[in-house]
Amino acid sequence: MRKLVKMIKLNNLQYNANRDPQFYRRLPNEEFRLQVFLEGRGQARARLEAEDRTLCDAQIELPGVLDCRFAFDTAGVRIGTLTVEGEGETHRQDLRLDVIAEAWVG
Template sequence: MKQLVKLVRLNNLIYNANRDPQVYRRVPKKPFRIQALLEGEGRAHAQVIVDGESQARCDQQITLPNTFTCEVAFDTAGSRVATLIVEKGGESFRQDLRLDVIEHAWIG
């Protein structure tokens, strides 16, 4: 049986929680791009929830195999946790992603 989610990317890089978080950081109003490469057959429900909000930022029904893409941006600096949730039938996948927004871009 294949995994539901083959790969997760953040800002076009394969997501790795052990990687230096600097490579994923953004400035205010610049969107984070969250992508999940989905495998299998049929349809799946995918969504991204930020900091436990009651309303999902992205909420889609996707025909498999396919790629789910969600872009989220924030107006203020700070750290947030986005939860990627993909469900199909009785199968479910969840992954927390740390989204850091810095006040201004690095100079130099």
């Protein structure tokens, strides 16, 4: 049986919770890009929530891709919860969304 979620990319890199978070960090008001590659047939609903608000919410034809862009206006670490429902399956994953106050020099 195939998985519903084939791959997750954050800022054009395959998401890996063990990777150094520096690879995914953004500055305030700088855009994050989330891509979720889905497999299967029919339709799926994909949603990303963080800080009690919905950042992305879409109905997607399978196979397909959720392409979502969002930004935060203040520095800090947020945990976004990605939920994908389709083909009788629910995939839920937490993503670290890290916004730094100032760009590193060097």
